[in-house]
Amino acid sequence: MITLHHLEYSRSTRIIWLLEELGVEYEMVRHQRHPETMRAQADLAAIHPLAKAPTAIIDGNLMMESGAIIEYILEQYGEGKLAPAPGSNDRAEFLEWLHFAEGTLANPVIVQMLAPRFGGLGEGYAPFVEGEVVKLLDYVEHHLDNREYIVGDSFSGADINIMYVIELAMAAGMLANRPACADYGKRMMARDGYRKAIELGGPVVPSLGG
Amino acid sequence: MITLHHLEYSRSTRIIWLLEELGVEYEMVRHQRHPETMRAQADLAAIHPLAKAPTAIIDGNLMMESGAIIEYILEQYGEGKLAPAPGSNDRAEFLEWLHFAEGTLANPVIVQMLAPRFGGLGEGYAPFVEGEVVKLLDYVEHHLDNREYIVGDSFSGADINIMYVIELAMAAGMLANRPACADYGKRMMARDGYRKAIELGGPVVPSLGG
Structure with a gap:
């Protein structure tokens, strides 16, 4: 239940x-x-x-x-x-990307996106966050080059966990020069399960204020 | 290997x-x-x-x-x-606290701790982060009241994952009025495994600058 x-x-x-x-x-x-x-x-x-x-x-x-x-x-x-079963080939990578989504990637992307709403992040912290966003999204871009899914060769819970962050990055214009991330995002958003989720739950991003 | x-x-x-x-x-x-x-x-x-x-x-x-x-x-x-095995009683709580350590707790605590080094976080973001730290550490304090371990009644990988953040909070003076967190931290740091880790790897916190 x-x-x-x-x-x-x-x-x-x-x-x-x-x-x-x-x-x-x-x-x-x-x-x-x-x-x-x-x-x-x-x-x-x-x-x-x-x-x-x-x-x-x-x-x-x-x-x-x-x-x-x-x-x-x-x-x-x-x-x-x-999910790859414990002991199987893709298990380590699955756990890593599942944790990476919120453990490492989400915070700088979201803080950078919301920075204007906070009136900025301070002269020292703002460039630090921006540097993290660039480094991390470039890393994901490199990983997704010539890949269909974030882990192995099939769709998994790790795709779902990272896609929330990818979608925010897309909405915030952070994927303009990251075609592998952008294409991956569009592929994931074309899935029946994703479309049903949006139909039932509403959009993930309300409006970024143009 | x-x-x-x-x-x-x-x-x-x-x-x-x-x-x-x-x-x-x-x-x-x-x-x-x-x-x-x-x-x-x-x-x-x-x-x-x-x-x-x-x-x-x-x-x-x-x-x-x-x-x-x-x-x-x-x-x-x-x-x-x-770790509680999949399907066992404490499994949900184990996974939650394991992910909570880095997914929710670590970032505000560390950012708040390092804020002076960044020259501040901005007038809007600084109070937001401070509010998060208070809310989250109060939540952990309430959870640890009358508990020996973060999950169930035995030591687990979730204790190890959250302890890094508890130790930073302790060093930054954030546990002064949170006795359950402080006592928990001291108990964990008295374990043979922890002491061996510090002996081999050095201290977790270098110096917070007094």
Whole structure:
């Protein structure tokens, strides 16, 4: 039994996508952001004190963290799909890219994207973040050159985890000179599971303000 | 066969600790930071282009990301130790805390700690980061109240992953009013495996500048 607490314009779209790819039944509870602060509100905080998205209740386990939820759902409901099994060839790379999405890549990309909304990041920190974004997206671009998926030769939960960040980077114009990332993003967004997730959960990026 | 590329004052101390707890043999290659920039240098970039710590080569797999390396080592070398098995009671919580350490907690704590070195974070972003640090550390404090370990009732890889951040928070004075976190930190640092890791790899925090 899976209950997904979905916050509009958020990482919880990942979990809709995963569940649609697996064809697993779930209940979805919808939460809106505060129209001015854009932050999650009391209805999500009533479920989990950190009010993070995604928040999910899976077989009685209250969970947050996209990567953890993806791993847990794949272990309990995946029937061997969308993840290389422990001990198999692509397992190390799968775990690495799954963790890389939020452990390393997401923060600089999102902070750089939201910097104008914060009125800038300070004279020392702003160029540091920009340097990280360039270095990390160039690394992903190099990795995706001549690759169909982020890990091995098939679609996996690691694609879902990294795609949220790729999509933000795309929307923020960061992929203009990174054709492998941009093509990968478009391929992933053409998948039935992704399109169904957007249909059910709404767009991932509201508007970047033009 | 495990080769750990250890960078001084870094997250790679986690992997020494894990391997010492497991009693698994490994080779350690030592890397120093640039004395002025404090960043990793060409010798680590020669192993992996992102020059991140930890970087490890495990049975021929070049890996980064602490959480991924911890999971992979536990799957391949753990013999059931230091992680609840898939399908067991504490599995969801284990995955969540393992991912939480770097996915949510580490960035605001480290950015807040390094803010003076960057000359500040900007008038809008600095209070946002500070608010996140308070909210997240208060959440961990509440979780650790009357608990011995971060997950269930035994030591696991999730303790190792979150302890790096707890130790930085402790060194930065962020645990002064968070006794459960501070006591937990001291308990973890009293473990033989931790002490051996510091003996072999050096301290995690060089100096915070007083």
